[in-house]
Amino acid sequence: MLKQNLDEVERRISEACKRAGRKREEVTLIAVSKTKPLEAVEEVLNLGILEFGENKVQELVDKYERIKSPVHWHMIGHLQTNKVKYIVDKVKLIHSVDSLKLANQIQKEAEKKQVVVDVLVEVNIAGEETKFGVTREETLPLIEEIAKLPNVHVCGLMTSAPFVENPEEDRIYFRQLHQLFVDISQKNIDNIDMKILSMGMTNDFEVAIEEGSTMVRIGTAIFGARKYKVEGEA
Secondary structure (H helix, E strand, O other): OHHHHHHHHHHHHHHHHHHOOOOHHHOEEEEEOOOOOHHHHHHHHHOOOOEEEEOOHHHHHHHHHHOOOOOEEEEOOOOOHHHHHHHOOOEEEEEEEOOHHHHHHHHHHHHHOOOOEEEEEEEOOOOOOOOOOEOHHHHHHHHHHHOOOOOEEEEEEEOOOOOOOOHHHHHHHHHHHHHHHHHHHOOOOOOEEEEEEEOOOOOOHHHHHHOOOOEEEEOHHHHOOOOOOOOOOO
């Protein structure tokens, strides 16, 4: 079942890349494993996926400690400052930096553990009241401040587009975020390496890829439906 799901997701990613005139290797698939048992994670791992996303710190830490194979963990959910210390040396990428306060806390804990933490700035591009993330206007000023932190390395932007029946409705938001991504890239700010655009989930990842996403966060299409939905992925 998981293999069939993964094969279908892979086919859809490849087709979207083709339509956009992009190479398949330009897009990284993150399997969002939140609430899923270890067995399911290990099965997908054995199918060749190394990138896994989690929404909650405790669940990420539990899986990190129990899965012995090499896994690249991504923190994709809202991150509270008091939880930063548990994951700074365990994650490949934090997708959800949405304040200077959080960035400063990551700097403090990263310094203690002598690591440099790669992060994305989360942008609430559609201005949804129920979503975390900075506004489009706040994005560049925040990045310029984070750039001063030696142990925090901004690698790009992330967004969660509105959940809609027709993914075409989200195209405008993906396009806007891609433009913001390009505009910030062209400023060549020291300690900022704009190479990752994390956008697109189960419901809308093909449109996101067509609009320039380099990282899609897919849970339901791989692992099956969950009993509940949490902001941060599909």
